Amino acid sequence: MNDVDGQAGVRGRYVIVEGGEGVGKTTQVVALAQRLSEAGIDCEVVREPGGDPFAEAGRELLLGELERTAPAEVLAFNALRAQLLIAVIEPLLATGTWVLSDRGRLSTIAYQGHGAGADLAWTREICAMTVALCPPDVEVVLDLDPVVAAERRTMRGDDDRFERMDLAFHQRVAEAYRAEAALAGIEVVDAEGTPAEITDRLWRVVSPLL
Ligand SMILES: Nc1ncnc2c1ncn2[C@@H]1O[C@H](COP(=O)(O)OP(=O)(O)O)[C@@H](O)[C@H]1O
Numbered sequence: 732m733n734d735v736d737g738q739a740g741v742r743g744r745y746v747i748v749e750g751g752e753g754v755g756k757t758t759q760v761v762a763l764a765q766r767l768s769e770a771g772i773d774c775e776v777v778r779e780p781g782g783d784p785f786a787e788a789g790r791e792l793l794l795g796e797l798e799r800t801a802p803a804e805v806l807a808f809n810a811l812r813a814q815l816l817i818a819v820i821e822p823l824l825a826t827g828t829w830v831l832s833d834r835g836r837l838s839t840i841a842y843q844g845h846g847a848g849a850d851l852a853w854t855r856e857i858c859a860m861t862v863a864l865c866p867p868d869v870e871v872v873l874d875l876d877p878v879v880a881a882e883r884r885t886m887r888g889d890d891d892r893f894e895r896m897d898l899a900f901h902q903r904v905a906e907a908y909r910a911e912a913a914l915a916g917i918e919v920v921d922a923e924g925t926p927a928e929i930t931d932r933l934w935r936v937v938s939p940l941l
């Protein structure tokens with residue numbers, strides 16, 4: 732991922748911020764983008780699912796209420812991920828722009844695998860094949876007690892299909908992130924504290940890529 736593009740210079744970096752609902756992902760990708768801009772780095776924030784008109788239309792479907800099976804959901808999230816990776820992220824990286832993503836493949840493994848019961852080995856494999864289209868430089872998991880995360884979400888107001896799941900589901904997802912991060916050697920960052928404190932912790936993970 733560190734190859735040099737002849738026309739545009741150094742390739743951008745692709746950073747994924749992960750974690751359950753309300754842990755502070757959206758807050759932190761914006762804060763990281765701000766710090767990177769201050770360091771003179773061009774960067775863009777994207778979210779999964781989403782990223783371009785096709786993937787945003789798919790987001791509506793996936794975050795909506797239509798009944799679906801867990802395997803169908805795994806494939807649909809990965810279809811939208813492929814669109815985002817090929818149509819949006821790869822072209823940005825190629826021009827030297829950094830991409831900060833709000834969610835990625837670990838979300839599918841945590842929510843559709845551990846949370847909704849899709850076969851874990853199959854889900855990991857599908858996700859690995861999709862991610863190979865444009866692998867991230869670093870993934871980091873924000874870890875927060877689901878009770879505290881639920882309080883933060885109550886303050887925020889809006890919610891979707893996944894945010895409305897019960898506390899047991901969110902506990903399962905939080906536990907899944909820790910387990911998958913340990914398996915894959917992915918950094919877990921404590922998401923308790925002020926937003927600035929958490930940005931400092933994330934910066935320690937991201938700044939070595941500069
Ligand atoms: N460190 C923090 N302490 C307290 N509240 C926070 C913190 N970080 C974010 N929030 C607030 O908590 C809510 C959820 O944060 P958000 O970034 O939307 O989480 P996520 O994108 O992971 O669901 C928002 O209202 C946000 O302003």
Ligand SMILES: [Mg+2]
Binds near residue numbers: 756757758833
């Ligand atoms: Mg968010």
